[in-house]
Amino acid sequence: MTKRIETADEAKQDAAYSEALKELIYQMADDDFIVSFRGSEWLGLAPHIEEDVAFSSITQNTMGHAVMYYNLLEELGEGDADALAHARPLEKRRNAVYLEKQNGDGSYLKEPYFDWALTVVRHYFYEVLKKVKLEALTKSSYVPLANIAQKVLMEQPYHLAHWKLWIRQLQNSNEDAKSRINMRIVEAWKEFGDALELGTKSSEMVQHELIAGEEFLQKQWLNEVKATVMSLPTYPLEKGLGNGRNGKHSADLKQAIKIFSEVYESDREAVW
Amino acid sequence: MTAQDESNFYKEYEVFSKRSTKAPIQHQFSLLAPNDELAMMMAQENFMRREDVIDVWVVPRAHIRSMTSEERSTWTKRLDNKSYRTTKGYGYLRKKWREKEQGMLDEKEIMSWKEVNKS
Amino acid sequence: MYNYIPDGDSVAKAYTEEDQGKYEVFMERINNGEKIEADDWMPEDYRQALIKLISMHGISEIMGALPEKEWVPKAPTLKRKLGIMAKVQDEMGHGQLLLRVAEDLMKPYGRTRENLIEDLLNGDLKFHNVFHMPTKTWADAGMVGWMVDGAAIISQTNMLDASYGPYQRALQRICAEEVFHAQHGEAIIMALAEGTKEQREILQESFSRWWPSLLMFFGPASAETTGSSKQDIMIKYRIRKSNNEELRQVFLNKYLPRAFSLGLTVPDETVHYDKENERWIYQQPDWNEFKQIIKNKGPMSKERLRLREIAYEKNRWVRQALAPQVISS
Known part of the structure; x- marks a missing residue:
């Protein structure tokens, strides 16, 4: 068994270990960051006011989680957390590509034809995955990461319950809602594939006992999703938009970067 | 015949919460939601974002028998002889x-x- | 909220003759500082003034989320992203509280939240003048939090003893959160004021641009300025304590010295403190423009209403899907 690594300094002494570790943390950080970014575009535009407020809490919590991961990377010598979040180019980003997908047509500033069905399906799929990964991470050989996973699991059950309730209620309501949800599920099935992967360093991650293997994570995810979603496609998940774990992203991430880094990039040295 | 009228989405709920095991249930505010489950899902983040909470109740307002205005003004006063x-x-x-x-x-x-x- | 209710003079007569007794009891309660509750008898002009005030206050919070929200996804650091998200979320939350209060007042007329949103979209329900204005730079995100919220705090705390219980309780919650908003705004402003030359420039540009809107915030000083103002009824029924000009003076008194200490300049050379009369002297903003702005003819009125309209229409299917089925015969 790999011994437990207690600090960043300790991790840095083993290059192979720390490379795999950083790769994993980037994936966790970038997933939460982009999910929160897309959530922040919804602010003020949700189906009703009470939901707007509840949804925003989840979005904030999720950004809070991203911050914890970026701070871990900062400790591991990757540079300033704000720079990691705002200044990394597209190809360096490791979030799953489906998570960067725009909320619908239009933009949050103009003609925001956002689709609640996409948001419900995306968040539900993502929060199930997040729970599975976090639970695996509580046993990670890198103790600071295991500790964060433990902490995030304190508030993540609410997130999962929230989106699970929405998907349950909508798929049990009228035909219109059912078909809208169904359409987004079929779409997700074709695009969510890379979310369930760990990228090029997946075997090292498992070898160093940083996280459980892809196969295990996928099985756990599928079991949970099957128990909630009424009709799932029978074929395997696909990577129709690319593979974000390898830095292959869509134009939607380009749009996101342009927006979330606009002020930051106007003066990188300035204190904001 | 059944009809789904969008306005039925807005059902009134009263929200109550408990701050600690020793604290009594306290009224927070009211919200609109289409059913009990969604009302519960909205309650905590709408009214208790910044405070400790260990329990939440949501109650459809229609299920609460509260005093009427007249009852409040006539039933809540007592002689000072007790x-x-x-x-x-x-x-x-x-x-x-x-x-x-x-x-x-x-x-x-x-x-x-x-x-x-x-x- | 300012004390300017468009068409406020058209509110109904206070009560009918047969309700004379009820009215006297009501006024006695008001004068004793008691709180009126939603199901208590109240004179028609009290109810209508409250509905106008609180629905406008509530919908202004909802519309007020939009200008700041433009900068939420763009916030330049992780900390600012979190802070501004929480702040704009609170605005939606304040809208929720206030609309609930207004909705309960409107119940006797069979009107609901749906009607409020529709009134907003068709132009019958107006929102506050400041939220018709553009937010052009990150400095505006700070200016809204610092000065616009500062003005809001002054007008809201003035109603913390309001005679209407549900409104008073909502305001209590709102003002407690406003303290965080003020500090959130100050933090953004402080960083810019102590920042680079460019940062100080966008700050000054923002302040100069917002100045007339900030003066307008509290509404006209008297009915003569715009023709209709319901200040008296608000004070008679103990909904608020001070009039518009008194509140504006408090605002100038609290905020101008702070603005000066940050090196900001007011785009009005006549601005000064008149020690003898203990008041700030300033040039009146263009009250005709004010009237145009709140008629949804401001620079961003149409765009902001469009955002709300799309959100309302595009999500209708969700509300329809989850609306409990009603068996009708």
């Missing part, structure tokens, strides 16, 4: 006990009995 219900009506005992060189078993004394010395 000292026999409170310790105020028994204050003279303090002096009596003192004469017998005993202490009064007042609220402070009685509430302190939760700690019993184990010998």
Whole structure:
């Protein structure tokens, strides 16, 4: 068994270990960051006011989680957390590509034809995955990461319950809602594939006992999703938009970067 | 025949919460939601984002029998002649006990009995 | 909220003759500082003034989320992203509280939240003048939090003893959160004021641009300025304590010295403190423009209403899907 690594300094002494570790943390950080970014575009535009407020809490919590991961990377010598979040180019980003997908047509500033069905399906799929990964991470050989996973699991059950309730209620309501949800599920099935992967360093991650293997994570995810979603496609998940774990992203991430880094990039040295 | 009228989405719920195990249930505010489950999902983040909470209740307002305006103004006033219900009506005992060189078993004394010395 | 209710003079007569007794009891309660509750008898002009005030206050919070929200996804650091998200979320939350209060007042007329949103979209329900204005730079995100919220705090705290219980309780919650908003705004402003030359420039540009809107925030000083103002009824029924000009003076008194200490300049050379009369002297903003702005003819009125309209229409299917089925015969 790999011994437990207690600090960043300790991790840095083993290059192979720390490379795999950083790769994993980037994936966790970038997933939460982009999910929160897309959530922040919804602010003020949700189906009703009470939901707007509840949804925003989840979005904030999720950004809070991203911050914890970026701070871990900062400790591991990757540079300033704000720079990691705002200044990394597209190809360096490791979030799953489906998570960067725009909320619908239009933009949050103009003609925001956002689709609640996409948001419900995306968040539900993502929060199930997040729970599975976090639970695996509580046993990670890198103790600071295991500790964060433990902490995030304190508030993540609410997130999962929230989106699970929405998907349950909508798929049990009228035909219109059912078909809208169904359409987004079929779409997700074709695009969510890379979310369930760990990228090029997946075997090292498992070898160093940083996280459980892809196969295990996928099985756990599928079991949970099957128990909630009424009709799932029978074929395997696909990577129709690319593979974000390898830095292959869509134009939607380009749009996101342009927006979330606009002020930051106007003066990188300035204190904001 | 059944119809889905969008306006039925907005059902009134009253929200209550408990801050700690020792605290009583407290009324927070009201919200609109289409059903109990969604009302519960909205409640905590709408009204208790910055405070401790260990329990939440949501109740459809239609299920609450509250006092009417008239009942509030006519049922909640009482004559000030009920000292026999409170310790105020028994204050003279303090002096009596003192004469017998005993202490009064007042609220402070009685509430302190939760700690019993184990010998 | 300012004390300017468009068409406020058209509110109904206070009560009918047969309700004379009820009215006297009501006024006695008001004068004793008691709180009126939603199901208590109240004179029609009290109810209508409250509905106008609180629905406008509530919908202004909802519309007020939008200008700041433009900068939420763009916030330049992780900390600012979190802070501004929480702040704009609160605005939606304040809208929720206030609309609930207004909705309960409107119940006797069979009107609901749906009607409020529709009134907003068709132009019958107006929102506050400041939220018709553009937010052009990150400095505006700070200016809204610092000065616009500062002005809001002054007008809201003035109603913390309001005679209407549900409104008073909502305001209590709102003002407690406003303290965080003020500090959130100050933090953004402080960083810019102590920042680079460019940062100080966008800050000054923002302040100069917002100045007339900030003066307008509290509404006209008297009915003569715009023709209709319901200040008196608000004070008679103990909904608020001070009039518009008194509140504006409090605002100038609290905020101008702070603005000066940050090196900001007011785009009005006549601005000064008149020690003898203990008041700030300033040039009146263009009250005709003010009237145009709140008629949804401001620079961003149409765009902001469009955002709300799309959100409302595009999500209708969700509300329809989850609306409990009603068996009708």
